[in-house]
Amino acid sequence: MRFNNISVVHSKNFSLSSRLAVCGLSGLLWILSATGIPAWSETNDLVQPQAKLEETGNSALARDSEQKIRQLFEEGVDLLKKNRAYDARERLEKAAYLAPRSAGIHCNLGLAYQNSGNINKAIGEFETALRINPSMPEAALNIAGCYQSVGDNENAIRWYTKYLDENGKAAQADQVRDIVESLKHSVGRGEANPHGPDYFANIGREGVFRWAQEKVPLRVYIESGKAISGFYPRYDEFLMQSFVDWCKATDGKLSVVRVDKSNQADIFCSWTANPQEVTTNGTQGERGSARIIAKGNTILRATLVILTKPFLEDGILSDDDMKKACLHEVGHVLGLQGHSNNNHDVMFFTVDTSTVWPVLSKRDKSTMAKLYEGFVKRAESTAKK
Structure with a gap:
């Protein structure tokens, strides 16, 4: 003024931290505790590998598989919260191998790639999560953040807008709108050469x-x-x-x-x-x-x-x-x-x-x-x- x-x-700084979206594990569910920390929830729903094992009658092996995936998931999320993205990648890559149809695992793995600087792999994991679960807002928001982090404002706007179209009343929606307006303001304004x-x-x-x-x-x-x-x-x-x-x-x-x-x-x-x-x-x-x-x-x-x-x-x-x-x-x-x-x-x-x-x-x-x-x-x- x-x-x-x-x-x-x-x-x-128009930024929305990707760490706001630590996703849940599809099948093996987590809930938010009173302090916002992901916690494990007991459930009878089982991830894909366990379901296949139960079809063969090997319930003991199925339980072991569930426990292993659950452990890898929890360790990966904990490492993400401690800013240890490289270590989180190791856990979540193993979890994704064991449960390839879990949107939550792929989303968190994308977050680990994003926080360790591998933006292309991060986008790939978020897109995989969305193919499995098209209504996962965390994945759409993180894809937008990836594009924003590399200066691709047009794709960032596209994904932020997609997020707002589907989650217009979410807690962070107003902030996302601010980011979109800022990015629109910068597109086509003859900015300095980013490599100058x-x-x-x-x-x-x-x-x-x-x-x-x-x-x-x-x-x-x-x-x-x-x-x-x-x-x-x-x-x-x-x-x-x-x-x-x-x-x-x-x-x-x-x-x-x-x-x-x-x-x-x-x-x-x-x-x-x-x-x-x-x-x-x-x-x-x-x-x-x-x-x-x-x-x-x-x-x-x-x-x-x-x-x-x-x-x-x-x-x-x-x-x-x-x-x-x-x-x-x-x-x-x-x-x-x-x-x-x-x-x-x-x-x-x-x-x-x-x-x-x-x-x-x-x-x-x-x-x-x-x-x-x-x-x-x-x-x-x-x-x-």
Whole structure:
């Protein structure tokens, strides 16, 4: 919004974590406990291999087969929640071999491939799940997320729209609609070459914002997270290091200094375990939120909030996830108000994807360097604490 030549710009990552859709096992059912954790349910329905075994009268072998599939499934889901996608793949591949007609196993196997960076195999598993069970919303949503993660916005829109057509009243439907609108807005807008040296063309559509040279070093205040659920002291270090890394990308033309009082700060940083503080609808699809206040194209001050809560209720937020979130949001408050269309850049609009590493890419560094190329390098160090 803009008033009296003062702009308030909110940067948002349009992403819906694939981990929101941990699917059930067809035949061997799971239910959601009160905390949202998949739990096993006793049932007389049996997966395909067991049914065939019972036809031959070998009920003991059938029970062993069921138990083995059940164990592999539960181990795979548990590993997914712990961000151990490669280990989850091993379990779920074995489960899929034993129960090839289980849509739930194929969907979770697709999730394991997706979270370990094998997008083509992930899409194949989700499509297999949908052939078995055409009304599985998790699979459609995850296919859309796969296409979004590789920058194929047209196919992402197609699959998100399919999901909305069939699940328009689902809890995350409003967030999916936001994602679709954002993706539609980006299609055909002449974005920067995703394989070019930088993505500067993507950050200036609504105006190029940067800090004034006389503001350098920028004063950063990081609020204590000790009272915040899920916070660890090392997160504070990750956040400060993110400022240092971005400043290094400018060859010292931009620098920061940490201050002890919030009223001294140009940039105010805080932590939250409440997803509603980083997104408007509380659907837990955002890892952080960044806002700048600018006069004309000059940033006057900024705030950022980082979520300390994993997307799954009993999941684990990895250090790499936190580092990526910090780097991404710091990029926004330093002036990168758009997103990259290359899924290997930290500023890619979907930061929660395995193709993004917790380090600045060459394109990230080049874009920030270009933003501040007119500044004069100062003698002081990049950051002080």
